[in-house]
Amino acid sequence: MSAGQPPIDSPQIRRLSPVLGPGHTFTSVTDKISSIVLTRPTSLGWVAGFAISFSLVMMLTVALAWLIIKGVGIWGINIPVGWGFAIVNFVWWIGIGHAGTLISAILFLLNQKWRTSINRFAEAMTLFAVACAGIFPLLHTGRPWMSYYMFPYPSTMGLWPQFRSPLIWDVFAVSTYGTVSLLFWFVGLIPDLATLRDRALTKPKQIIYGMLAMGWRGSARHWHRYQSAYLLLAGLATPLVLSVHTVVSFDFATAIVPGWHTTIFPPYFVAGAIYSGFAMVLTIAIPLRKAYGLEDFITMRHLENMAMVMLATGLIVAYGYFFEYFMSIYSGNKFDLYLTQMRFHGPYSHFYYALILCNILTPQLLWFHKARTNIPLLFVMSLVVNLGMWLERFVIVVISLTRDFMPSAWGRYSATVWDYATFAGTIGLFVMLLFLFVRVMPAISIAEMRELVAETSEDHE
Amino acid sequence: MEHRSHIYGVVAEFKTERELVHAVEKTREAGYRRIEAYTPFPVEGLSEALALKRNNVPLITLIGGLTGGLGGFFFQYWVSVIAYPLNIGGRPLNSWPAFIPVTFELTVLGAALSAVFGMLALNGLPRPHHPLFNVHRFVKHATSDRFFLCIEARDSKFHLKDSARFLQGLNASHINEVEDD
Numbered sequence: 001m002s003a004g005q006p007p008i009d010s011p012q013i014r015r016l017s018p019v020l021g022p023g024h025t026f027t028s029v030t031d032k033i034s035s036i037v038l039t040r041p042t043s044l045g046w047v048a049g050f051a052i053s054f055s056l057v058m059m060l061t062v063a064l065a066w067l068i069i070k071g072v073g074i075w076g077i078n079i080p081v082g083w084g085f086a087i088v089n090f091v092w093w094i095g096i097g098h099a100g101t102l103i104s105a106i107l108f109l110l111n112q113k114w115r116t117s118i119n120r121f122a123e124a125m126t127l128f129a130v131a132c133a134g135i136f137p138l139l140h141t142g143r144p145w146m147s148y149y150m151f152p153y154p155s156t157m158g159l160w161p162q163f164r165s166p167l168i169w170d171v172f173a174v175s176t177y178g179t180v181s182l183l184f185w186f187v188g189l190i191p192d193l194a195t196l197r198d199r200a201l202t203k204p205k206q207i208i209y210g211m212l213a214m215g216w217r218g219s220a221r222h223w224h225r226y227q228s229a230y231l232l233l234a235g236l237a238t239p240l241v242l243s244v245h246t247v248v249s250f251d252f253a254t255a256i257v258p259g260w261h262t263t264i265f266p267p268y269f270v271a272g273a274i275y276s277g278f279a280m281v282l283t284i285a286i287p288l289r290k291a292y293g294l295e296d297f298i299t300m301r302h303l304e305n306m307a308m309v310m311l312a313t314g315l316i317v318a319y320g321y322f323f324e325y326f327m328s329i330y331s332g333n334k335f336d337l338y339l340t341q342m343r344f345h346g347p348y349s350h351f352y353y354a355l356i357l358c359n360i361l362t363p364q365l366l367w368f369h370k371a372r373t374n375i376p377l378l379f380v381m382s383l384v385v386n387l388g389m390w391l392e393r394f395v396i397v398v399i400s401l402t403r404d405f406m407p408s409a410w411g412r413y414s415a416t417v418w419d420y421a422t423f424a425g426t427i428g429l430f431v432m433l434l435f436l437f438v439r440v441m442p443a444i445s446i447a448e449m450r451e452l453v454a455e456t457s458e459d460h461e
Numbered sequence: 462m463e464h465r466s467h468i469y470g471v472v473a474e475f476k477t478e479r480e481l482v483h484a485v486e487k488t489r490e491a492g493y494r495r496i497e498a499y500t501p502f503p504v505e506g507l508s509e510a511l512a513l514k515r516n517n518v519p520l521i522t523l524i525g526g527l528t529g530g531l532g533g534f535f536f537q538y539w540v541s542v543i544a545y546p547l548n549i550g551g552r553p554l555n556s557w558p559a560f561i562p563v564t565f566e567l568t569v570l571g572a573a574l575s576a577v578f579g580m581l582a583l584n585g586l587p588r589p590h591h592p593l594f595n596v597h598r599f600v601k602h603a604t605s606d607r608f609f610l611c612i613e614a615r616d617s618k619f620h621l622k623d624s625a626r627f628l629q630g631l632n633a634s635h636i637n638e639v640e641d642d
Binding site (some may be wrong): 025026027032126158159160161162163164168169172173176179180183184186187191194195197198199210211214215216217218220221222224225226227228229232233236237239240243247250362397447448450451454 | 478497498500501502503504507508512513516518519521526536537540541543544547556559560562563565566567569570572573574576577579580581583584586587588589590591593594600602603604605606640
């Protein structure tokens with residue numbers, strides 16, 4: 001236990017629910033979590049959910065095939081709006097991933113016990129969100145089969161990438177982020193894979209989990225190095241997660257387009273990323289705990305804490321919006337000022353008002369304990385915030401590009417059916433991967449739950 | 462005992478992590494050195510009881526991070542200044558501030574890869590089989606809910622019957638011989 005932190009059941013925080021339901025032992029947490037993967041029969045709800053998300057993935061493959069046949073002209077992008085849905089969705093998905101890393105790395109370094117039962121699936125969410133995000137810039141290049149040009153390799157043409165370009169920074173940031181998130185997730189899984197190997201009832205499962213567990217046997221010397229490696233990974237992932245959305249914001253901030261060329265973008269993008277990510281963790285956690293009876297592990301305390309993080313980051317985002325507005329007036333730059341007017345009164349103003357409603361006004365309900373503990377309301381609010389953060393990226397990308405410096409360069413943008421199909425398809429891919437994940441991997445870290453059992457039983461004594 | 466020469470050691474099973482830490486301390490006091498504990502989660506105080514030294518994972522991570530960072534920076538320098546110089550309005554070729562994001566990412570990548578693969582290599586993983594997996598109760602409980610302490614046969618003080626009796630005296634719930642194969 002860290003010094004100065006009151007024990008979980010102390011009177012100071014008695015009002016809060018515990019991070020673990022009462023009466024659990026090492027055996028009970030192991031049984032409960034591993035049974036979801038090993039013995040529980042596949043439920044009808046799972047099959048239905050998987051079928052729906054799988055059909056969306058089929059739609060995605062159709063949309064992508066047609067895109068590769070016809071080119072990016074099937075999307076709504078044009079000149080001046082060359083970015084459109086592809087970049088909006090890319091930034092949205094990458095942002096969602098950030099909460100997973102925040103929960104697993106930053107809360108780990110801060111010794112926050114409530115992270116334990118949500119970090120595993122939040123990390124999985126990160127991986128799947130990064131996978132969905134990666135699709136968009138790749139296809140947006142127009143010739144995805146040439147995308148290896150962005151990697152530095154000794155080509156026969158003697159050509160090298162331009163390392164001063166935010167596009168190349170993006171390639172490195174996102175691929176590093178994907179790799180480190182995968183490593184972090186896998187290292188966390190090793191002890192649990194060993195548990196599954198030892199508890200699996202069929203030979204194929206024993207072999208597959210056995211190969212993945214790599215012979216882990218819980219040796220004290222192994223744990224000793226394992227804990228060092230895990231702590232170091234958490235320490236590395238923390239600045240990494242802040243850097244990724246910073247680099248994504250550089251894609252905008254290094255351009256001179258009105259509304260993009262601003263120094264507030266990096267912190268405001270990172271806060272927005274964590275905001276949408278926590279919303280997505282809630283969107284997943286609420287049905288997950290219900291469907292698999294995990295109310296003892298993902299308690300009201302978790303939901304409430306996540307709601308509070310959402311409120312805090314939401315306020316930072318609101319501060320960002322306010323300062324964007326203030327700076328456009330204070331700078332005296334007529335292009336910036338005009339852009340701000342366009343946000344309030346232009347052809348896309350309904351997107352802007354919807355954004356304010358979703359991202360700034362609705363989350364103010366979270367100030368109230370009653371709202372934070374009302375599960376259906378929390379679920380709806382998490383969806384509203386997800387939508388709001390998508391609208392924010394739409395406002396940033398589209399309004400700025402349609403109102404450039406010269407009236408002759410102004411334009412309009414509207415997405416086509418293929419834009420919507422691709423976006424919905426990636427949502428399907430994300431959900432399908434999550435459905436597969438909860439069936440084949442422990443959705444909650446069993447080893448860390450045992451640690452929590454040991455710690456909470458000490459606190460009682 | 463037919464397999465006397467093929468003995469890996471003797472393993473004791475404990476119900477709680479405290480009993481295990483206590484047993485480890487007693488075993489070391491008794492002069493045993495080739496001992497190893499097995500737990501379903503990292504137990505606080507166990508590394509100290511086993512007198513484990515600081516491990517080399519942080520050093521490997523540091524070296525990996527430095528290699529990634531320095532290699533990344535000078536690679537960008539080489540590409541932008543030597544291999545493929547682009548004169549853009551007479552701006553300096555070594556525009557180092559623009560190289561920082563990629564340098565940072567490669568530092569993290571190098572450090573993270575060396576932390577994970579360094580940890581696995583030092584632990585001797587992957588290792589699909591281990592003599593302890595011959596013990597039925599170990600397989601059933603070591604990764605779930607019980608705590609194990611193994612005195613290995615290569616310890617100079619090891620004696621199958623005496624060591625087993627010694628562990629029995631430490632309040633172990635089960636004692637098993639571990640066959641080596």
